[in-house]
Amino acid sequence: MELRHFIYFITVAEELHFGRAATRLQMTQPPLSKQIQQFEEEIGVALFKRNKRHVELTTAGEFFLPEAREVVAQVHQAVDTAQRAHRGEFGRLVIGFVGSATYDILPSIIREYRRIFPHVSIKLHELSTPDQVAALLGDRIDIGLLHPPVGSSLIETTPIERGYAALSLPKNHPLAKKEKIQIEDLRDVPFILASRDIWPGLYDEFLSLFKNVDFTPKIVQEATEYQMVVGLVSAGIGVGVVPATAEKLFNLEVVYRDIDHYPLKAVLSLAYLKRNTNPALKNFVSLTKRICSDER
Amino acid sequence: MELRHFIYFITVAEELHFGRAATRLQMTQPPLSKQIQQFEEEIGVALFKRNKRHVELTTAGEFFLPEAREVVAQVHQAVDTAQRAHRGEFGRLVIGFVGSATYDILPSIIREYRRIFPHVSIKLHELSTPDQVAALLGDRIDIGLLHPPVGSSLIETTPIERGYAALSLPKNHPLAKKEKIQIEDLRDVPFILASRDIWPGLYDEFLSLFKNVDFTPKIVQEATEYQMVVGLVSAGIGVGVVPATAEKLFNLEVVYRDIDHYPLKAVLSLAYLKRNTNPALKNFVSLTKRICSDER
DNA sequence: GGAACACATGGAACTTCGCCATTTTATCTA
DNA sequence: TAGATAAAATGGCGAAGTTCCATGTGTTCC
Incomplete structure (x- = not known):
C-alpha cells in the first residue's frame, strides 16, 4: 500500500x-x-x-x-x-541577553521578530556575558545578546549596537555643572562600576582610559547591575560608569556626562554557535542586522 | 514520495x-x-x-x-x-414498507438493527407493494417489506412473517357470538376489503376461498388502508378482512374471528434486488431472518 | 447487427528497491 | 598517539514491481 x-x-x-x-x-x-x-x-x-x-x-x-x-x-x-x-517559520528560539540590552535594542527586535514569525516560540534568559558563552557552548541557548569579546572560535558574533558609555553623576555634584568633563577632573573621584563579569569590555576599556595619565581611578563600589549603579550614584556614593542607553532609566537625581576626547565604546553583539543549524536562528540574525542597519 | x-x-x-x-x-x-x-x-x-x-x-x-x-x-x-x-457497519439503507408492517414486525427489526449498526443511516418510505417493486427496480430503495408476489426475477424475496388474516366484525354482529365462523355463514354478508393494490395476495386469496362454494362474496366497500377497514367495520358498514396483526389496532367496537377450516395466509416478505451490492443490505436481511426464526 | 467505446489481460522493457561488500569517519581505548 | 570499533555512506548487482504496447472482451449506440 x-x-x-x-x-x-x-x-x-x-x-x-x-x-x-x-x-x-x-x-x-x-x-x-x-x-x-x-x-x-x-x-x-x-x-x-x-x-x-x-x-x-x-x-x-x-x-x-x-x-x-x-x-x-x-x-x-x-x-x-x-x-x-x-525556513524557520516554525520553531523555538532560546535567547540569552545581558540586562543592559533590555533598555533599548532587545524589545524592538523581539517585537518585530514576533510579528514576522508568529509561530516561533521565544524563550528569554537574562544572563551575564560569560554565562551566555557557557550556555551557547552547552547548547542551552541559540542566541546571545552580550558584550564582546567572547573568546571562542566556535562562536560567531556580529555587533548590533555601537553605543557609548557615559559618566553618571549626582545632579548636585560639582562636575555636573560642566558640559564636558576632562579626564584630569577625575583624579580622586570615587567610582561605581558594574562588576567586570557584567561587561568585561567596558570595565577594561574604562581602566585603559587612565593609561596615559599619572593616576588610576578609585573604584569604591562594584554593583551587579546598571540599575544598581544609578541607584548608588543618586545616593551620592560616587560617579558611575554606565552605557548611554541607561539614560532611559530616568532618575531625576542623576545627570549624564561624557569625558572629553575619551569616548567609552559600548558594543553590544549578537553571538551564536557557528554549528547551530536552527533555521529560526538565521532569520533572527538577518532580521536583527536589518533592523540595526535601518536605524543608522 | x-x-x-x-x-x-x-x-x-x-x-x-x-x-x-x-x-x-x-x-x-x-x-x-x-x-x-x-x-x-x-x-x-x-x-x-x-x-x-x-x-x-x-x-x-x-x-x-x-x-x-x-x-x-x-x-x-x-x-x-x-x-x-x-462489512456494512457504515452506510445508508433505504427501506420501503407496506403500512401493515408497522403494526408488528418493522419496529422491532429497525430497533435491533439500529442497536447493532448505529452508523448506518436508515430512511423509511411507506409504499404499496407495486410501488415498492418499482422502487426496487429503479434503485430508489434497497429493501422492501411487502406482500408477495412481486413478479420479477431480479428481485429476491424471503418470507418474514407467516401470519394469518381474520374477519373483523362489529361486536354486536350476529356472527360475533360464534367462536369459529363457517364459510356458509358468509353468504350475503357485506364485506369491506383493503383495495387490491395494498395486498394483492390477500385480496386474491380471500376471493379464492369461495371457489368451492356456490356463492361469491359481496364486497361493498374497498379501503385504502387497514385502519380504515376497521373504522368502517365499527361503523357497522360490514365485515372486514384484515391481517391478524391488525388486532393491535385496538378498537373496542370490533371483534376478530377466523373462518373454520379456511385459514387466510397473510405473508409479509422482505424483498431486495439480487444485484444490489449494498453491504448494509446483507446484514439487514440476515438480521431479519434471525429475528424471525427466534420468534418461532 | 456492426461500429465504437471502455475495462481487462498478457508479455516485454525499464525503473527502482533492497542486499551484499566495502569505504569512510568518529569515538573509544590501550 | 595509534589501533579498534561502531555506524553511516557508497557502489555494484540481482530481483521485483511498475509501466507501456498490443490485444481481448463485453457494452452501448446508431
Whole structure:
C-alpha cells in the first residue's frame, strides 16, 4: 500500500473513467486498472463497481473517498510543516541577553521578530556575558545578546549596537555643572562600576582610559547591575560608569556626562554557535542586522 | 514520495539509529539510508543531522515527526473506514414498507438493527407493494417489506412473517357470538376489503376461498388502508378482512374471528434486488431472518 | 447487427528497491 | 598517539514491481 494507490483511487473516483483518469495521471489505462485491482485486493474491499462499460463507486468506495482525500491532504500538510520549519517559520528560539540590552535594542527586535514569525516560540534568559558563552557552548541557548569579546572560535558574533558609555553623576555634584568633563577632573573621584563579569569590555576599556595619565581611578563600589549603579550614584556614593542607553532609566537625581576626547565604546553583539543549524536562528540574525542597519 | 518514506522516517526518528531502525523494518541499513536521503532531497528539507556516528532530528524533523505519524494514522483510519463500510457497519439503507408492517414486525427489526449498526443511516418510505417493486427496480430503495408476489426475477424475496388474516366484525354482529365462523355463514354478508393494490395476495386469496362454494362474496366497500377497514367495520358498514396483526389496532367496537377450516395466509416478505451490492443490505436481511426464526 | 467505446489481460522493457561488500569517519581505548 | 570499533555512506548487482504496447472482451449506440 503506497500513497500512489490513494492518488490513483481519488482520480478514478473523480473521473469514474479509467481512461480519463489515466490521462490526468499522465499514464496509460492498463497499469492504472491493475494498480486499483491490487489495492482493492490488498485492503480486501471492492471500491468500484465496473461492468466493462461503466464505473461507479461501491458503498465502501464512497466512504473511502473523503478519507483518502484526507490522507493526501495530511501528506501535504506534513511536508509543508517540514518546509516551513526548515525556513524557520516554525520553531523555538532560546535567547540569552545581558540586562543592559533590555533598555533599548532587545524589545524592538523581539517585537518585530514576533510579528514576522508568529509561530516561533521565544524563550528569554537574562544572563551575564560569560554565562551566555557557557550556555551557547552547552547548547542551552541559540542566541546571545552580550558584550564582546567572547573568546571562542566556535562562536560567531556580529555587533548590533555601537553605543557609548557615559559618566553618571549626582545632579548636585560639582562636575555636573560642566558640559564636558576632562579626564584630569577625575583624579580622586570615587567610582561605581558594574562588576567586570557584567561587561568585561567596558570595565577594561574604562581602566585603559587612565593609561596615559599619572593616576588610576578609585573604584569604591562594584554593583551587579546598571540599575544598581544609578541607584548608588543618586545616593551620592560616587560617579558611575554606565552605557548611554541607561539614560532611559530616568532618575531625576542623576545627570549624564561624557569625558572629553575619551569616548567609552559600548558594543553590544549578537553571538551564536557557528554549528547551530536552527533555521529560526538565521532569520533572527538577518532580521536583527536589518533592523540595526535601518536605524543608522 | 510514498508512504514507505513516512514509515521509514518515523522508525529512524524513534530509534535515532539507522541500523536498529532497519532491523525493526526488516531490511538492511544501506537501502534505509538511501531512502531517507532521497526523501530529504525530494521535500528539500534535512530531517536528520548525522555525523557518521550520531543521528539526531533537525528542528524541521522534530516538527515533521508528529505530522508524519498523523499521515500513517490517517491511512489506517481510511482503510478501516473502507473495511467497515464493506462489512456494512457504515452506510445508508433505504427501506420501503407496506403500512401493515408497522403494526408488528418493522419496529422491532429497525430497533435491533439500529442497536447493532448505529452508523448506518436508515430512511423509511411507506409504499404499496407495486410501488415498492418499482422502487426496487429503479434503485430508489434497497429493501422492501411487502406482500408477495412481486413478479420479477431480479428481485429476491424471503418470507418474514407467516401470519394469518381474520374477519373483523362489529361486536354486536350476529356472527360475533360464534367462536369459529363457517364459510356458509358468509353468504350475503357485506364485506369491506383493503383495495387490491395494498395486498394483492390477500385480496386474491380471500376471493379464492369461495371457489368451492356456490356463492361469491359481496364486497361493498374497498379501503385504502387497514385502519380504515376497521373504522368502517365499527361503523357497522360490514365485515372486514384484515391481517391478524391488525388486532393491535385496538378498537373496542370490533371483534376478530377466523373462518373454520379456511385459514387466510397473510405473508409479509422482505424483498431486495439480487444485484444490489449494498453491504448494509446483507446484514439487514440476515438480521431479519434471525429475528424471525427466534420468534418461532 | 456492426461500429465504437471502455475495462481487462498478457508479455516485454525499464525503473527502482533492497542486499551484499566495502569505504569512510568518529569515538573509544590501550 | 595509534589501533579498534561502531555506524553511516557508497557502489555494484540481482530481483521485483511498475509501466507501456498490443490485444481481448463485453457494452452501448446508431
